[in-house]
Amino acid sequence: MIATKEQERKTLEKIKQMVDELGENSYLAAAFTGAFELAEQNIENDWGITTQEYIDRAIKADENENRAKKELAAVKAELEGVRSAHRGTTKALEETCERAKRYAYEIDSLKEAMKAAKLEITTLKAKLYDYMTAAS
Template identity: 40%
Template sequence: MTTKEQERKALEEIRQIVADLGEQSYLGSAFTGTFDLAEQNIDFDAAFTMTGQIDVIAEAKAKQATEKMQQELDAVIRERDTLRDTCNRWKETHKSALEANANISQDYLDLRDSHEEIKLEVIRLKAKLYDMMMSQEVAAS
């Protein structure tokens, strides 16, 4: 079993080999972040891996995305419910307006009929007055 000091020495040698290849090397790109992780493993007697770190980050991002999507869904549901309530109120208002219109129409028809009856009564009374006036003229002559 190797000691922490031997691990640190090996890590430095590997780090130097990769550094000597240059920043744009394939190995340099592949080892990005792994040296820090290796130091943490040595310091904390741990066995962290890059794939494990990626999984943790991916889970955190997925959780954030899920929470954001849930908030957006909740907002859409609230808006849908508001629209549904508005639509229901509009339907009730429309129904009331139709009922009021029907009542007004019936009132109009009733008034029109009453007006016709009054016109007929006026004509009948005029005719009666005319008859009375004519009979007085005939009697006076």
């Protein structure tokens, strides 16, 4: 014979009453803590989850949560390492850019000095040519 949901509900109420009669400090009351709620869920949802399965699932969930927390902590530590390396690389790049700007300025200054020197050399060559042709 298969019990109906209504029969299950009535029997559960009887069991609850019997445990209640023992008082809240009874061993059975302690053992049934949470079991009545699980039984009600089983009845309403057509489930057949045992208390042990519920406990095992909770333990597994805790284990998964702890593992996930450890993995998250490792990922956070790795991310901080990457961020730190990025900050170092960014700083080095900024310093390199500043040096490049200074070198570019120095090169431009040297180019101007070379132009001026070439002009002076050309002028001096012209004067020398003039002196050489005038003396002959």
